[in-house]
Amino acid sequence: MNIHNIRNFCIIAHIDHGKSTLADRFIQKAKIISDREFRDQILDTMDIERERGITIKSQAITIPYQGENGEQYFLNLIDTPGHVDFSYEVSRALYACEGALLLIDASQGVEAQTLSNLYMAMEHDLAIIPVINKIDLPSADVEMVKKQIDHELGLDADSAILVSAKTGAGVEKLYEAIVEKIPPPTGSEDSPLKALIFDSRYDTYRGVIVYIRVFDGVIHPEQQILFFSNKAAYKVEETGIFRIKLQKKESLGPGEVGYFIANVKTVSDTRIGDTITGRENPSLKPLPGFRNVKPVVFSSIYPVDTNDYEELTMAMEKLKLNDASLIYEKDSSAALGFGFRCGFLGLLHLEIIQERIEREFDLSIVFTAPSVQYKVYTTDNKLLLIDNPQEYPDPVRIEKTEEPYISASIITPDTYLGGIITLCLEKRGVQKNLTYLDEKRVEIVFEMPLSEVVFDFYDRLKSISRGYASFDYHLIEYRETDLVRVDILLNGKPVDALSLLVFRDNAYKRARHVCKKLKEEIPRHQFKIPIQGAIGNQIIARETISALRKDVTAKCYGGDITRKRKLLEKQKAGKKRLKVIGNVRLPQSAFLSVLKTDSE
Secondary structure, eight states: OOGGGEEEEEEEOSTTSSHHHHHHHHHHHTTSSOTTTOOSSTTOOSHHHHHHTOOOSOEEEEEEEEOTTSOEEEEEEEEOOOSGGGHHHHHHHHHTOSEEEEEEETTTOSOHHHHHHHHHHHHTTOEEEEEEEOTTSTTOOHHHHHHHIIIIIOSOGGGOEEOBTTTTBTHHHHHHHHHHHSOOOOOOTTSOOEEEEEEEEEETTTEEEEEEEEEESOBOTTOEEEETTTOOEEEOOEEEEEESEEEEESOBOTTOEEEEEOOOOOGGGSOTTOEEEESSSOOSSOOTTOOOOOOOEEEEEEESSGGGHHHHHHHHHHHHHHOTTOEEEEEEETTTEEEEEEEESSHHHHHHHHHHHHHHSOOOEEEOOOBOOEEEEETTSOEEEEOSGGGOOOGGGEEEEEEEEEEEEEEEEGGGHHHHHHHHHHTTOEEEEEEEOSSSEEEEEEEEEHHHIIIIIHHHHHHHTTTOOEEEEEEEEEEEEOEEEEEEEETTEEOGGGOEEEEHHHHHHHHHHHHHHHHHHSOOOSSOEEEEEEETTEEEEEEEEOOOOOOTTTTOOSSOHHHHHHHHHHHHHHHHHHHHHOOOOOOHHHHHHHHSOOOO
């Protein structure tokens, strides 16, 4: 394949601006698949991706195109996830390309992730083609979007291509723009092999299928290869390109995007961003930018029925095969039995894992309140990384604690500005910047603790702005904080699965919230149940579930009052004994209700 006729590009955009639909039109126009086999969002393989209209896994496809000059071109499209949780995958997909289509919704304009994705593409020095999508909508305002492209993005608005990914209008023009404006890849077949892993998936019969972009050298079957990050060596069994299904090819050369199979048994061996080289003639330096993906949100997961633990173990193992970023270890709770402590890339990642376990494996599960990872410095000069309230040490041993901070960028119509600033300040945010992007839209930048965003920030942001505000963030650093562990006591006994690590000033409010929710969910018992929130030995919140009253004097009619009093005293003594030995039945709905928030 002539390297000058290859174009590697990706589509970047804010969520729901039409990336997957545009990819569909590219595939249809190229007639890679028959109309009978075609379905919408064809590159999105999971049911959750289709229902939510989001891309979770990176996908790739090679599109043949006959140019106006009569030459045959091969356009390698790498479809990227749109959500902030998967920004590292997006950065690796961008590194595998020479150009990017920056897709902007004609009715919504430039949003938070449009900006962050553009900056990421600029960092990788990509040729950027602005594309205005959804021009067929009645609410489309092309002139407004052109003004935003010119003013906010600093790109040439006149070069923006107008398309409707739904109807296919303008797609032919876009093909030509890709050929003309995106440079062909560079690289030499004679150099040592150097290829970038930008994704992988597990096949039950063939092991891991590794998605790569070759920069230098050639990869072919029977070749011995080496992974830079873990020095693992494998023998290549098959190479090929993506045409919806995998299409075998004798070898992959410089500039090509494709896959290889080498009997790799675990997805975690193939790390996104890692470099592959030949074992016999290795490259001395890996490609830059590789890092191990680290989870930022932690939660424990338990089966509703303790007998389902084995099934949950199998489910976690199978999910891990297809999602290398999922990290988990065994965990146990006195209230919920055996389960797993999991690390996620963000809240969307957590939701996706929860839905996949419930759907694909038909299991009922409970997640504990999500938490972030804190740094705890002890008096004997040790550094502890704590994400589980159960591991929090005795306050006497703690020198200081630190929590992760994020830089959050929010783009919103100015109508909702006051409410959003109030919300950010309430969440301990510090305003760093406020810029009017045009007459009606504002970009606000806040620095705030990640733990505040994890709890209920996103839901409240959407309700305050009626869904118009867009939100994007990245981790910046750890800062000192005043952290406490809030224990929840039922009938004087702590329930480990309900413990929380919170900022001291928020402890009272969060404890009250949990106590109120539990009071609504826990059924009444024969005895009075106190629900308490405590920091150490100090009770900071309390609710009481009154006892079920059985009328023991009903059968006692007439006669002396002492007869009734005797029966009441007997009942009182029985209830006192019950309170000491009685167990409080805690329904699973109680755990779920604690995670739901009230905007109090």
